Amino acid sequence: MKTSRPVAASLAVAGYIVMIVPILFVVATAFTGGRSLRFPPEGFSLRWFEAAFAYSPFVSALVSSLELALLATLLALAIGVPVTLAIHRGRLPGKGIVEGLFLSPLIVPELVVGLALYQQLIIGLRLDNFPVLLIGHTVLMLPYAVRVTGASLALADPSVEEAARGLGASPIRAFFSVTLPLLRPGIFSAGLLSFVTSFNNVPLSLLLQSREFRTLPVTMLDYVQQSYDPMVAATSTIILAGTVVVAVIAERTVGFARIFGGINR
């Protein structure tokens, strides 16, 4: 880009350095042949990737994270999409309040939600960790399901559904053959957003974990606190690669900036 605005351009470059450079250093350190996070890396090797794949706490935590993110996403969509329909197509008293209520988990600090669920449901009601973790993640994903699918439903013309009903389709058939296809991009976007958010979550997973069920980010956080070797860099690089795949899928389907930035280009 032409830099006819030197001040703005320098600030922008500084911004990109802060956002991107630390990530590049993680990748560089992951391929070191040495035993420390020293820079520059000593030689090139894949030993830390091998170490990460052989370290069973990371592998089982990865499986747990994927499992939890998938379940929470499906649950949030199964519960959130009907809520969207109720808000946009149903006769609900106080629609604005109901919608605000479903977006409210976004405003309350996640640590506060985590503490509340830990104290009231795990300590108070003696529920198991996993169901509470699933409830917590699902509640946190509901705003995405309601808002993102709501945006595509608001664009869809209700008269199309009424036409289907007028032609004799049952409400359920009208939903599955007319409304659902219109919602598909919104549901897909909400799903991707929820999955990534749940997979990366730390505050809830940290407070609601059990010995048997820990997610990958929390396990990595603990590991970094105890030992300081490049295995976490290798694991981070694997997560980075997975995240790039998700971003590419998003770009090819609905448009990356639209899903994650809420920007219509």
Next chain:
Amino acid sequence: MLSRRTGLLALPGLALLLVGFLIPSVAMLFAPPGVSPLDIFARLGSMLTDPYDLAIIGRTVGLGLIVTVVSIVLGFPIAYLLARSTSRWAGVLLALAIFPLLLSNVVRTFGWLVLLGSNGAVGQLLVGLGIVEKAPQLLYTELAIVLGLTQLFLPLAVISCYSAVAQVDPGLDDAARGLGAGRTRTFWGIVVPLSAPGMVVAATLVFAGSVTAYTTPYLLGGSSQRMLSTQLFSYSSVSIDWAAASATAIIMTVLVFAVSGLSAVVGRRGATS
């Protein structure tokens, strides 16, 4: 489809919201197990007067404000240049600014451990350039927390500012320029005031994120630079002091709600004036 029965579809969601969010949150803030609301208010009172606790609140708010200002100062130029650019690279650069939002906070923060650690690149660079003799302590400082939080929330600032700048008609820039205003005057007189609502949204998101973030203060601040979030965790998981945990949670929630409320008021006033 517009029927009372369709409205019933919200019921499972409302039930989940009540059981998994609203009831536990209210119960935790005012009546944890074995603790009376009076204990919490007493604890809240002592936190707001005790110098140690006040220092933590002050650090949380202070660093939050610094991160907010830095994020706007760095994020607005990115948004402005990208929104006004006709280059085909602008899309790629925008994606590059949004991408970090998808990446785990742990991964992003770990990068600063690599950069700022005792054998890290920044310390070595400073020594190599002859600026300092011995690599300075960079980790576990407030600077490290500011850098980490800025990295975390800068993408949010870019997105909010971008949407705002993109809505300002470039024709207005041209008109101002045509009437003889310089580039700098056009920027400060047209672009900045018209995209101010987006900046308010950006500042709110960054501040709320900064005062509640856990991973970054935990990894980069350590035990020497406590913030509200790390205190909240240690009250609820290490020392199990429910009254202190609830009091800390109340302070944190009030901070976030106050800033969101303030920004809503400012935004509304901006819209009507």
